[in-house]
Amino acid sequence: MNGGLMGRLKLEALGKSLELVREQDGRFALHYVDQRLLPKRFERVSTREWRRVVDAVKTLAVRGAPAIGVAGAAALALWCQDGEGSIEDAAHEIASARPTAVNLSWAVKKAVEAVSGVDHVSRADCLFDLVKQMETEDELTNRAIGANGAELLEPGTRVLTHCNAGSLATVFYGTALGIVYAAFEQGKVERVFADETRPVDQGARLTAWELAQAGVPVTLICDDMAATVMAQGLVDAVVVGADRIARNGDVANKIGTYGLAVLAHEHGIPFYVAAPSSTLDAAISDGSHIVIEQRDSAEVAEPIKGVDVYNPAFDVTPAHYITRIITERGVFRPGELEFPSE
């Protein structure tokens, strides 16, 4: 146990995972880390093409519910700078890039509303400002989630996490890993177990790498080892992110989250979900209304003749398996969430 040591967090080198940048000619571009290349290469792409941003979201070059929200608004800003046709069509195309994370449609809707009534010449600048504001708010929100969640953890905590709800999944700092970072700086985190997170390996490629960059002790495990590390008493808390949270507290998140919640429950380990309020969907009563994205079987394996492949990208964890949901507004029992519209 090094629970008494204050952790020295080295997160700044990561920088923002995406950001709208005004360039020398006065026009702006989206700079983003192409997460498909990690952990081999940490590279930023710069683009002024709104459809390239849509493709980046579809292909998981940019992923993570909070990050794709900002990317969606940025794509619409780029459309306003250069695009043709109706803004409604562009907004629909952007918001449809991925169906499950509500942050995407939430951010695109917010962007459309922001330029409603604004003249065509000023729309791009208006959305540039909105995206810059979203970038700033993202980090503030994540730091608030981190501070709220860190209060739940005791010194010496071993955290298990799934997928990547880290700085890479947001503009900066992360949601689930935001809690880890805040708690680590308070000397409370001994180690993080990162699930590989098949089929796209966000845990192995992104979370393990990100935590190593940040200086947080991390052990990579395969998804099918989580039950064993729990049974061995190596896990004190499970902390994950979310893609959409229903009014009753049901949580859609990366496939595998539900199974972890069942296993945590069986082992008496608290199960925490971290998300900004933009992940809360007041419009749906429970998780049964959440559309689960089905992705290409090639993500799972090369084709074998006669073998079918099932590849749901998300699952729904019923509220009763969730100990607490942590937002920037506080720590909530799943059924007692504060929704932004309230």
Place this chain on the structure above:
Amino acid sequence: MNGGLMGRLKLEALGKSLELVREQDGRFALHYVDQRLLPKRFERVSTREWRRVVDAVKTLAVRGAPAIGVAGAAALALWCQDGEGSIEDAAHEIASARPTAVNLSWAVKKAVEAVSGVDHVSRADCLFDLVKQMETEDELTNRAIGANGAELLEPGTRVLTHCNAGSLATVFYGTALGIVYAAFEQGKVERVFADETRPVDQGARLTAWELAQAGVPVTLICDDMAATVMAQGLVDAVVVGADRIARNGDVANKIGTYGLAVLAHEHGIPFYVAAPSSTLDAAISDGSHIVIEQRDSAEVAEPIKGVDVYNPAFDVTPAHYITRIITERGVFRPGELEFPSE
């Protein structure tokens, strides 16, 4: 539901996954399928070198508890044909190739006992006969397991399995998949969900391929999708193999089995373990005494600086999560197993 249709099993094309073969010069060689090459290539290797068989077991070219038992006896037969030094040293080296599956040490011990008192000139032939007998018994045992287990399944059953306890894991026919094959021929199996089984992907590379060859409908899923297909009501029974079973019915099997057992329990799905009596270890009272093999981290991922990797190859499922254990002798509650020494 195609529960009313009798399945047409096409298993013969697979042939034996390993077999001792007398060649033209009167000496014998072990022929085995190199399972590291599947599903891309289905290739048999022929060797007369006992240490190459040990390497095949260590590197998982030959794997599966029943198969490595026969391979161990075959390695000792090859040593008797050509080897130097003491038989005890060779037997120890062979039996130590992998620690968890008791079948390996069981078969090597049986081989050593078979040539105790036999003159050096006759030992190789004596062990050739023993291995051929083991090969025959393996298939008979598996067919008996299959017949016993098939009685537990209703028409229309959707089975979920983990790792490969199929024909490839035995000489022929398989244990867990032996039950699937027997039930499929009786028209009882609608579909098998095959877990990918990280990190070595025995489910994706071997089980999915083997079932497709056999003509059994199969859907490949990632390990972290198992809970979701259970929650969706797509699974009627979980059927897995075993590497070692303790007197109290605790079962060591491929990593991930324990988590599946917990999930099956939570979803009210029966959890069946199929194994020959040679997998029963009367010498240990419970699963806490089973040595769990730790394998190289490179199986999980390429190294990332600052990232630790944990890679236990097996886990232990407590008896109380197991509905029934099926051997060639019948169907047992975990605590009421018939051990061979009784």
